[in-house]
Amino acid sequence: MQAAAAAVRHPRLFPPSRPAPRGTSAHPAPLRLLACHRSAGKRLAFEDREYTVQDLAAPGAFDGVDIALFSAGGSVSRKYGPAAVARGAVVVDNSSAFRMDPEVPLVIPEVSPEAMGNVRLGQGAIVANPNCSTIICLMAATPLHRHAKVLRMVVSTYQAASGAGAAAMEELKLQTQEVLEGEGANTQYFQTAGCSGLQIEYAFNIFSHNAPVLENGYNEEEMKMVKETRKFWNDKDVKVTATCIRVPVMRAHAESVNLQFEKPLDEKTNWLCLCCSIILRGAPGVTIIDDRASNRFPTPLEVSDKDDVAVGRIRLDLSLDDNRGLDIFVCGDQIRKGAALNAVQIAEMLLK
Amino acid sequence: MQAAAAAVRHPRLFPPSRPAPRGTSAHPAPLRLLACHRSAGKRLAFEDREYTVQDLAAPGAFDGVDIALFSAGGSVSRKYGPAAVARGAVVVDNSSAFRMDPEVPLVIPEVSPEAMGNVRLGQGAIVANPNCSTIICLMAATPLHRHAKVLRMVVSTYQAASGAGAAAMEELKLQTQEVLEGEGANTQYFQTAGCSGLQIEYAFNIFSHNAPVLENGYNEEEMKMVKETRKFWNDKDVKVTATCIRVPVMRAHAESVNLQFEKPLDEKTNWLCLCCSIILRGAPGVTIIDDRASNRFPTPLEVSDKDDVAVGRIRLDLSLDDNRGLDIFVCGDQIRKGAALNAVQIAEMLLK
Numbered sequence: 001m002q003a004a005a006a007a008v009r010h011p012r013l014f015p016p017s018r019p020a021p022r023g024t025s026a027h028p029a030p031l032r033l034l035a036c037h038r039s040a041g042k043r044l045a046f047e048d049r050e051y052t053v054q055d056l057a058a059p060g061a062f063d064g065v066d067i068a069l070f071s072a073g074g075s076v077s078r079k080y081g082p083a084a085v086a087r088g089a090v091v092v093d094n095s096s097a098f099r100m101d102p103e104v105p106l107v108i109p110e111v112s113p114e115a116m117g118n119v120r121l122g123q124g125a126i127v128a129n130p131n132c133s134t135i136i137c138l139m140a141a142t143p144l145h146r147h148a149k150v151l152r153m154v155v156s157t158y159q160a161a162s163g164a165g166a167a168a169m170e171e172l173k174l175q176t177q178e179v180l181e182g183e184g185a186n187t188q189y190f191q192t193a194g195c196s197g198l199q200i201e202y203a204f205n206i207f208s209h210n211a212p213v214l215e216n217g218y219n220e221e222e223m224k225m226v227k228e229t230r231k232f233w234n235d236k237d238v239k240v241t242a243t244c245i246r247v248p249v250m251r252a253h254a255e256s257v258n259l260q261f262e263k264p265l266d267e268k269t270n271w272l273c274l275c276c277s278i279i280l281r282g283a284p285g286v287t288i289i290d291d292r293a294s295n296r297f298p299t300p301l302e303v304s305d306k307d308d309v310a311v312g313r314i315r316l317d318l319s320l321d322d323n324r325g326l327d328i329f330v331c332g333d334q335i336r337k338g339a340a341l342n343a344v345q346i347a348e349m350l351l352k
Numbered sequence: 353m354q355a356a357a358a359a360v361r362h363p364r365l366f367p368p369s370r371p372a373p374r375g376t377s378a379h380p381a382p383l384r385l386l387a388c389h390r391s392a393g394k395r396l397a398f399e400d401r402e403y404t405v406q407d408l409a410a411p412g413a414f415d416g417v418d419i420a421l422f423s424a425g426g427s428v429s430r431k432y433g434p435a436a437v438a439r440g441a442v443v444v445d446n447s448s449a450f451r452m453d454p455e456v457p458l459v460i461p462e463v464s465p466e467a468m469g470n471v472r473l474g475q476g477a478i479v480a481n482p483n484c485s486t487i488i489c490l491m492a493a494t495p496l497h498r499h500a501k502v503l504r505m506v507v508s509t510y511q512a513a514s515g516a517g518a519a520a521m522e523e524l525k526l527q528t529q530e531v532l533e534g535e536g537a538n539t540q541y542f543q544t545a546g547c548s549g550l551q552i553e554y555a556f557n558i559f560s561h562n563a564p565v566l567e568n569g570y571n572e573e574e575m576k577m578v579k580e581t582r583k584f585w586n587d588k589d590v591k592v593t594a595t596c597i598r599v600p601v602m603r604a605h606a607e608s609v610n611l612q613f614e615k616p617l618d619e620k621t622n623w624l625c626l627c628c629s630i631i632l633r634g635a636p637g638v639t640i641i642d643d644r645a646s647n648r649f650p651t652p653l654e655v656s657d658k659d660d661v662a663v664g665r666i667r668l669d670l671s672l673d674d675n676r677g678l679d680i681f682v683c684g685d686q687i688r689k690g691a692a693l694n695a696v697q698i699a700e701m702l703l704k
Contacts, residue, residue, distance in 0.1 A: 152671050156508035156608035158558050158597065172556075177532055180525065204524075204602050205653040206510050208665055208681060213644040217667025217679075226670060239671035243608040243679055245510065247599050250556050256508035256595040256608075292565040301557040313560055315569025318578060319504050319591035327569075327595055329560060 034061055035072075056080055062087040066121050067347045070094060071339065085124035090350055092127050092343045099128040099228060106130050106232050109345040110285040111142040115232075121350050129346070130232060131224040132338030133157050133244065137255050138232055139309040139337065140330045143283040144275060145233060149262035152239040155225060155255055159209060159244060160300060161202070162251035162334045164189065168202075172248055175203040202248055209244035219244060252300035253338060254331045264322035275326060280311055285337065290314050298331035309337055386413055387424075408432055414439040418473050419699045422446060423691070437476035442702055444479050444695045451480040451580060458482050458584050461697040462637040463494040467584075473702050481698070482584060483576040484690030485509050485596065489607050490584055491661040491689065492682045495635040496627060497585060501614035504591040507577060507607055511561060511596060512652060513554070514603035514686045516541065520554075524600055527555040554600055561596035571596060604652035605690060606683045608665075616674035627678060632663055637689070642666050650683035661689055 033044060033053045040055040054061060056076075062068060062084040070077045070084075074097040081091045081098065098104040104126045105115045119125045130138070137155060144150065161169040168189050175185040187199035190210060200207045211220035218226070222242040229240050247254075280286055289298045290312040298310035309332035317325025332338055385396055385405045392407040406413060408428075414420060414436040422429045422436075426449040433443045433450065450456040456478045457467045471477045482490070489507060496502065513521040523541040530537050539551035542562060552559045563572035570578070574594040581592050599606075632638055641650045642664040650662035661684035669677025684690055 154506045154610045154671070156595075158510070158599065173532065176528060180529055180532070200651065201653055204600060205651050206599055206601060206606055207651045208647065208649040210647060213647055216670065217644065217665070218670065219647075241610060241669045241671040241677070241679055243508075243610075243665060243681060245606070245608065245681075247510065247558055248556060249558060249600075254558055254597070256597065258506045258593060258595075258610075292569065295560065295562060295565055295571075297560040299552065299557050299559045301553055313569070313595060317593045318568065318570065319506070319593040325593070327593055329595060329597075 032065065036076075062089055065089040067092060067350060069343050069347065071343070081126055085126060088122055088124045090119060090121060090123075090125050090127060092129065092346045094129045094339055094343055096131065096224060098126050099130065099224075100231060101126075101128075104128050106228060107346050107349075108135055108138060108142075108232070108342060109349050110283070111139060112232065113349060116346075116349060119350070127346050129339065129342050130228045131221070132163055132332075132334045133159065133221065133242075133253055133255065134225050134228040134232070135338050135342055136253050136309055136330055136332035136334075137225065137257055138229065139285055139332065140280065140283070140311045140328060141229075141257060141259060142233070143279045143286075144259060144261075144326065147263075147275075147279050150233075150238060150259050151262050152260040153229065153241075154258040155240070155242040157209075157221075157242065157244045158206075158247045158249070158254040158256075158300070159221075160247070160249040160251050160253055160334050163253065163338070164210065164246070169250055172202050172250070175201065176248070179203040202246070204248060206245055206247045209246055211244070218242075249300045250304065251335055252304045252331055252333045254298070254300050254329065257328050257330060258317060259326045259328070260317075260320060261324045261326070264324055275314055280314070285309060286311055288312065288314070297329060300331050303331045303333050305336070306333055307336055307341055308332075384417065388428075414441055417441040419444060419702060421695050421699065423695070433478055437478060440474055440476045442471060442473060442475075442477050442479060444481065444698045446481045446691055446695055448483065448576060450478050451482065451576075452583060453478075453480075456480050458580060459698050459701075460487055460490060460494075460584070460694060461701050462635070463491060464584065465701060468698075468701060471702070479698055481691065481694050482580045483573070484515055484686045485511065485573065485594075485605055485607065486577050486580040486584070487690050487694055488605050488661055488682055488684035488686075489577065489609055490581065491637055491684065492632065492635070492663045492680060493581075493609060493611060494585070495631045495638075496611060496613075496678065499615075499627075499631050502585075502590060502611050503614050504612040505581070505593075506610040507592070507594040509561070509573075509594065509596045510558075510599045510601070510606035510608075510652070511573075512599070512601040512603050512605055512686050515605065515690070516562065516598070521602055524554050524602070527553065528600070531555040554598070556600060558597055558599045561598055563596070570594075601652045602656065603687055604656045604683055604685045606650070606652050606681065609680050609682060610669060611678045611680070612669075612672060613676045613678070616676055627666055632666070637661060638663055640664065640666070649681060652683050655683045655685050657688070658685055659688055659693055660684075 033051045034056040035053050042053045068084040068089040068091045071094040074095040077093045077095040077097040084091050106128050107115045161172045171189040185201045190200040209221045213219045221244040225242040226240045287308040287310045289310045297312035303310045313329035385403045386408040387405050394405045420436040420441045420443045423446040426447040429445045429447040429449040458480050459467045513524045527537040537553045542552040561573045565571045573596040577594040578592045639660040639662045641662045649664035655662045665681035
């Protein structure tokens with residue numbers, strides 16, 4: 001379904017593994033599914049009910065909606081988000097449209113509940129989900145930042161097909177089949193921008209993220225990590241560089257993150273234990289997988305379809321003096337914590 | 353063939369794409385293939401001739417050998433390398449056995465021919481090939497280092513199956529087939545170290561490099577990059593940190609490399625153009641693929657079976673002041689430049 005936006009009156013849009021509070025029977029239609037006119041009329045099942053998809057552009061589409069979860073790209077959010085807000089809805093937007101708007105909170109509920117500020121149910125507002133790579137990185141980096149202040153962060157990503165949507169996942173699967181059968185790989189989705197004759201083969205290959213490349217040489221995905229981290233930490237001085245790479249993995253992202261801290265920790269402090277045991281082990285939504293003896297660390301497959309972000313390869317960075325650096329490796333489900341789950345958690349916060 | 357060592361009397365061990373100078377007919381057997389007793393007696397074809405594999409441990413195995421290319425792991429190199437040297441051969445060793453030995457040159461011919469020092473044909477000696485990830489990184493980083501002195505390097509790798517050998521490549525292929533056919537993935541090769549019950553699924557997955565993890569939290573592959581870079585640049589102060597990750601790619605490695613330089617470049621210097629145009633474009637064995645408009649950058653598939661290392665995503669690092677940092681993305685064929693080609697190039701240097 002293209003251009004879909006889901007409007008919720010009651011918190012029923014939770015994955016089956018997260019039991020939803022039972023709504024009262026006074027509201028016969030707590031969930032409303034909205035999409036563009038091409039999808040309007042389709043019937044979709046959720047939990048024990050079927051719903052008819054309604055036209056997003058119809059008059060009154062957002063009437064009576066408390067929370068509108070938008071997940072249809074920037075242009076749809078820009079066009080219909082303000083209409084929902086005008087009707088009193090709180091829009092939880094998964095696109096990049098409003099993320100850098102100084103009036104819009106950028107929220108990862110586990111690590112920045114305070115960023116919600118004065119947003120309340122019934123008072124129209126927009127709340128933005130950060131970019132998936134940013135969320136997964138900051139789930140682990142934020143608790144460490146609060147402890148020792150991150151001055152600089154160097155990130156290299158290993159991003160799954162799901163970040164580019166269902167068509168990309170299907171292309172990865174089909175192309176891999178073709179290559180294994182000895183056929184030439186058929187590339188539809190990942191044609192390089194601006195050069196239709198050139199195609200990127202995804203099967204058994206990795207490539208620079210398909211987002212457009214800007215004048216400074218960074219692509220848009222990388223600049224989201226740079227800018228959103230600054231906004232999220234409310235620290236315009238934090239230095240971030242990122243290299244975003246697509247890998248042939250279905251639905252979970254991984255990131256190699258190098259952190260440089262302000263605080264020089266004295267020798268007595270066992271910084272590594274401190275990080276693991278106190279900071280990260282206590283961080284909500286974070287699981288540590290860091291078994292050096294058996295070489296067992298997070299993998300995208302292991303976190304797929306899981307809510308928690310997994311952190312491992314936690315070690316003092318040999319290249320920085322005074323125990324000021326840390327290398328970590330983070331994996332998180334791009335569809336869950338990188339997108340849908342984070343939006344649902346924001347909705348849950350509003351309902352508390 | 354396990355435990356194989358090839359001994360060369362004439363430069364005939366060149367890939368077909370690199371035409372070998374025709375040897376004189378005065379040497380009827382310019383190439384000798386050596387391996388453990390299990391493989392002795394096998395017949396192997398090379399170019400227009402068949403060779404019988406001989407027993408490495410047989411008396412006189414290295415008699416009359418000028419150059420011995422060892423590619424059979426550290427224990428074989430340690431056991432038989434000195435025997436070859438005692439017979440006057442120059443051993444070009446692809447294992448890690450002698451790399452950090454201060455008496456042994458660590459050579460990448462394009463960027464450090466001078467490291468060969470006094471090694472001459474006919475005077476027994478050992479020359480070491482660096483680790484594959486190190487070679488691929490330093491092919492691009494060394495020309496930049498010579499220009500502006502690298503102070504610190506943060507590397508994240510995307511390593512192919514080939515680095516773990518033919519069995520790993522076969523496992524990736526078979527496992528991927530199994531997963532696409534809806535079967536459970538059968539893991540034989542990548543069982544995690546020290547914990548036989550635990551297995552790493554490779555199909556559509558990435559994972560921390562399978563080398564043993566040391567007490568400092570780095571794995572052996574990462575420490576090779578740290579130590580070999582210091583030795584190669586003859587700079588014990590250069591700071592390196594690396595995170596080595598295996599990706600489901602067949603035979604070429606990729607690396608995201610962040611470089612921090614000593615020289616603060618003045619504003620008038622167009623550092624980026626300088627890097628691209630003068631330094632890297634002039635670097636032997638390096639191809640630049642850096643087309644921002646069409647989002648075309650190096651990929652492992654594109655450099656597979658190629659000699660050159662490809663460099664792209666060349667951009668000023670936003671997170672460092674004074675134009676002191678650069679982000680690059682490097683890809684190189686792990687079997688060619690990361691191993692066999694580099695050894696053959698060292699042999700060619702000896703024959704000049």
